[in-house]
Amino acid sequence: MEKFVIKGGKELRGKVKVSGSKNASLPIIFASILSGELHLKNVPDLRDVDTSCKLLTQMGFNVRKERSEVLVTAENSIKTEAPYELVRTMRASILCLGPLLAKYRKAKVSLPGGCAIGVRPVNLHLKALSKMGADIKVDHGYITAEVKGRLKGAEITFDFPTVGGTENTLMAAVLAKGKTVIKNAAKEPEIVDLARALKTAGAEIEGEGTDVIEVNGVDEIGKIEYSVMPDRIEAGTFLAAVALAGGEVEIEDFPFDLLTAVIEKFEEAGLKVERLSGKKVRVVKKERLKGTNIVTQPYPGFPTDMQAQFMAAMCLADGISVIKETIFENRFMHVLELQRLGADLTIDGNTVVVKGVEKLVGAKVTATDLRASASLVIAGLAAENTTEVYRIYHLDRGYEKLEVKLRNLGAEIWREKSELPY
Ligand SMILES: CC(=O)N[C@H]1[C@@H](OP(=O)(O)OP(=O)(O)OC[C@H]2O[C@@H](n3ccc(=O)[nH]c3=O)[C@H](O)[C@@H]2O)O[C@H](CO)[C@@H](O)[C@@H]1O
Numbered sequence: 001m002e003k004f005v006i007k008g009g010k011e012l013r014g015k016v017k018v019s020g021s022k023n024a025s026l027p028i029i030f031a032s033i034l035s036g037e038l039h040l041k042n043v044p045d046l047r048d049v050d051t052s053c054k055l056l057t058q059m060g061f062n063v064r065k066e067r068s069e070v071l072v073t074a075e076n077s078i079k080t081e082a083p084y085e086l087v088r089t090m091r092a093s094i095l096c097l098g099p100l101l102a103k104y105r106k107a108k109v110s111l112p113g114g115c116a117i118g119v120r121p122v123n124l125h126l127k128a129l130s131k132m133g134a135d136i137k138v139d140h141g142y143i144t145a146e147v148k149g150r151l152k153g154a155e156i157t158f159d160f161p162t163v164g165g166t167e168n169t170l171m172a173a174v175l176a177k178g179k180t181v182i183k184n185a186a187k188e189p190e191i192v193d194l195a196r197a198l199k200t201a202g203a204e205i206e207g208e209g210t211d212v213i214e215v216n217g218v219d220e221i222g223k224i225e226y227s228v229m230p231d232r233i234e235a236g237t238f239l240a241a242v243a244l245a246g247g248e249v250e251i252e253d254f255p256f257d258l259l260t261a262v263i264e265k266f267e268e269a270g271l272k273v274e275r276l277s278g279k280k281v282r283v284v285k286k287e288r289l290k291g292t293n294i295v296t297q298p299y300p301g302f303p304t305d306m307q308a309q310f311m312a313a314m315c316l317a318d319g320i321s322v323i324k325e326t327i328f329e330n331r332f333m334h335v336l337e338l339q340r341l342g343a344d345l346t347i348d349g350n351t352v353v354v355k356g357v358e359k360l361v362g363a364k365v366t367a368t369d370l371r372a373s374a375s376l377v378i379a380g381l382a383a384e385n386t387t388e389v390y391r392i393y394h395l396d397r398g399y400e401k402l403e404v405k406l407r408n409l410g411a412e413i414w415r416e417k418s419e420l421p422y
């Protein structure tokens, strides 16, 4: 196991480029089940991408990952099973269910794992696929599903705009018979990216990015050829890093228009975010930030995946910030760890009150999930002395070479073998 060692107190200066999006890459990789042929570019080098490739390989797909590209072909017979050993490490594995059912008419998928940020049921995915004609059972930790003949188009109304549920239903609908209408669909940009990728292969989809998506099922689709959008959460994490460490950084491949809610909140706190061109911004911290409130919401609201990093930034802002989490019921695991660094935080239900402190002081902290890990790393950049972050395997699920990128900006951060069993 590895840990990060961070010597805090260095301002960040220079240029950094945002990698391809994790949450867009994963569904598109699983969409290859529908097409049997995928050529995906701008794929980040992440543990979750490796897990997705392993899962497809185990099913019998031919998968090649070369630098930032993933190529998939279906040449052999396919096993329609996703076993616990792989699925437990990654939430997005559930996204093979819709495509397997649509293409191969049966699937056996372990109930997914992923970040421990809430119960995260998949009832809405299963309800939608049942409505499309699938017969689904959940037994011994596995979802077993099959459909006689083809899935059929249906009108689905989600109780909550679930991102994964929308993606699974959208992919299933592409090869279903007839028209599917998804109402109260999630509007996240990664869903738009998935729809665009599917359209390169001939899928008939309209309304992605709005709360009603319409899909006309087709008999088959061709090759998916696509380049993944930049990772808006990684981009936002760099804003938070400058907000904490200070300095001036130019960020390339910055998805400006997809980060409006995050940029507005950092600007309200006093960070300067200047758009230099379409996809390039300059971020400057000139003075101590001031306390700012956020409420997490589905897109286009403030993303839950930026909550921990924003909270870390507010630990050193003047005054009080109120952080309300409305998407996941257990996404404050970073609070205890930020407190170890000297942050003044009080949890009250789904709200954390942050009282800005003069300084943070380095300590040993343990990452509990992906974005919690990021919040601890960036807090460590601003803390006095040395911070050691354990369990960084969470971080490796979703950030490409974060320590290398931060080091190139002048941070003192490196990876070491952990002396602990984790
Ligand atoms: C791989 C990926 O893209 N992950 C993202 C995706 O996760 P994910 O797709 O799992 O998130 P959802 O949008 O589905 O979940 C939102 C809320 O709905 C609930 N729910 C969801 C499905 C369901 O069947 N039943 C149910 O109750 C969840 O428990 C949660 O409280 O969107 C989240 C919300 O933006 C992000 O934090 C994750 O980074």
Ligand SMILES: C=C(OP(=O)(O)O)C(=O)O
Binding pocket: 023, 090, 091, 092, 114, 115, 117, 305, 370, 371, 398
């Ligand atoms: C919660 C996240 O990921 P996942 O849904 O893959 O667990 C995330 O990206 O912050």
